[in-house]
Amino acid sequence: MPPSQANVPLPPGYQLEEYRIERQLSLGGFSIVYLAFDKDGTPVAIKEYLPNSLALRSEGDALPSIAEENVATFRYGMKCFFEEGRALAKISHPNVVQVLNFFRANETVYMVMQYERGRTLQEHIQKHKGEIRESFIRTVFARLLNGLREVHTHKLLHLDIKPSNVYLRNDGQPVLIDFGAARQTLSIDTPLLKPMYTPGFAAPEQYNNTRRELLGPWTDIYSIGASMYACMAAAAPQAADQRLDRDLLVPAPKRWPDKYSRQLLETVDWCMRLNYLERPQSVFALQKALADKERSVPKPTFLGGLRKHVRNLMK
C-alpha cells in the first residue's frame, strides 16, 4: 500500500453543504482539516474523513476514488471517525475542541468544529525555542489537564496528545484538538487504519497493539509529560519504543537543574516513567503535583511497582 500518496484537498471557494471552504489547515494520513465559513460567515474547522491509504481524490474532483477492495475497510474506518464525533459531542469544556455538526457528503463524512484563532503549542515551542518559562508550562498544562480530566470522565482516552494537538487560543487558553486516535477498540485489526502514533509522545504501552487493556489515563499522562519535556527541550523526547530498548532520555531533573524548579522537573520525569504503574494514575493526581510547588513527587519503588503489577495480573 503506498502511503506516500497525498490527497488533493477541496479547492478554496468550494461549497460544501452550508459551508464555504476557505483553505486547507492541515493534512493527515486519516483526514484533511479545512478552514471554512458557515452561512453567517462564522469561521469553522471542518474535518474530512479521507484515509489516503484507501481513498484518493485527484485534482479537480470532489469525489474520492476508492478501489473496490478497499470499500469495506473505508467504511469500517468511518466507524473510527464516528467514534471521534461521538466522543467530542458529549464533551462541552473550554479546553476541549467543540463539535458543531456532523454530516455526509462526497461519499464520505465531515465533522464541523469550532475554529479557534491562535496557534499550536508546537508553533509556540518553535518560536520560543528554549525560552519557555516555568510559569507558562504550569499554567498551560494545568488548564489543559482540566480538559483532559473531562475527557477521562467520559471514559475516553485521547491517545495522541502532543504539542501540535494542543491549540493555544489568543486569550491564552489551551484547547485539546484532534481526537482522531480516541477510539477505544476499533483499530486493532485494520493495519491500514492504524492510528499514526507520534514518536516521542506516545506511551510505551501504545506500541503494543495486542494489549489494549494496558491503556488508561496513565497513557495520556505519559504524553502530557513528553509534551512538557518538549517545551523545555524544544524538541520531541526519545520515542518510548526506543527507550524500552535503550533508554537514552536524559531525565528532566538532570538536564535542566538550573532552569526549572526541581519539583516541576520531577513531575515531568514522573509522567514519563516507562512503567505505567509508576506514573500518576489519574489526571487529578498530576494536577495536584502541578498546582503545589512544594509537594514532593513520589519516587519509584521497586516493591511498589511489583505489588501493583501483581494486583493487575490478578484482575
Place this chain on the structure above:
Amino acid sequence: MKFTIYQESRPGRRPTNEDRIAYSYSRDSLLMVVADGMGGHLHGEVAAQIAVQYITEAFQREAHPLLKDPFLFLSGALGNAHHAILDYAADRFLPEAPRTTCVACIVQDSIAYWAHAGDSRLYAIRGGRILAQTRDHSRVQRMVEDGLITAEAAIHHPARNRIFSCLGGASAPQIDYSKKTPLMTGDIIVLCTDGVWGPLPSDVIPRAMGSGNVVQATPALLNQAEARGGDNADNLSMIAIRWEDNYAEDTLGSVSTKTMPIDSFTTQMEAFAKARKGTPPLPNLSDEDIERAIQEINAAIRKFSK
C-alpha cells in the same frame, strides 16, 4: 501457544467427498488448511489432496518452530501446490488439470495470517461477530456485495458455483492475503467449504461460535448445514479454533504447545473430505448505519452543547 481446535469433514449426500482438510502445529506455529476439489473437473479430490498435503509438508519443513515470514510461506506454499497439481496432470497426460479451492491460515505469536483462492472461506470471529472474512473469488458473490443482485437471487443464480480463482486449472490462481490479525483470548477462527456456509444464513456461523465452544459448535453447524442442504447436500468441511492466551482458564480438550520439543509436529489430516455453492455478505457499514451514526452524533451535539 494455546488453543482449542476441532475439525470435521462429511460427504453430505454426495457419493464421494472431494473436500480435504488438515491442521498441523509446531511448538510456536499453527497451520490450518481447507481445500474443496472441484467436482465438475476430473479428479477434484486429487487436487484437494495434493494441495493439503503439499502445504502441510511445506509447513513441517519450515516452521522450526516459527515461520520466518508467514505471508511469504503462504504465497510459496499455495503457489507451489498449484504447480504440483499441474505436474500431476502432466505426468498422467490428463486432458485437463484437476482443480481445487484452498484457504490456509497460519497463527503464530497470536497473530493470524491467511490466504485463499476460490470460495472456501475463513471467518475471524470475536464476541459472536465477524471481525474479518475472506472474499470469495466468485462473480455472483461480488455482484451481491456490489448490490447488483440480492442474496436471495444469488442462491438460485445459474453461475453461483463458478469461481474465477483456484489451484490447478489453466490460469495462475489469484491468491488474496489477509491483513496481519492479532488475536485475543476467546477469538475464533473458522475455515470451511461452501457446503457449510452455502446453506446457512450469514449470521448463523458467527452466532453459533459466540458460545466459544468450538468442539460443540462445529458439529452442530455441520448438522444444520447438512439438514438445510437436503437431498442434494454438498460435501461439508470445517476447522475451527478458539484462541486462548496462557492466562486463560483451562478449557477442556485445549492444546498447550509449551512443552513440545522445538522440532516436533502434531498433524491431523482427514483422509476424506469435499464441497461447492452459496452467499453471505461482508460485515459492512450500511448507508443506514452511517445515517444512524450521524443522527446520533448530532443529537448528542444538541444535547450537550450549551
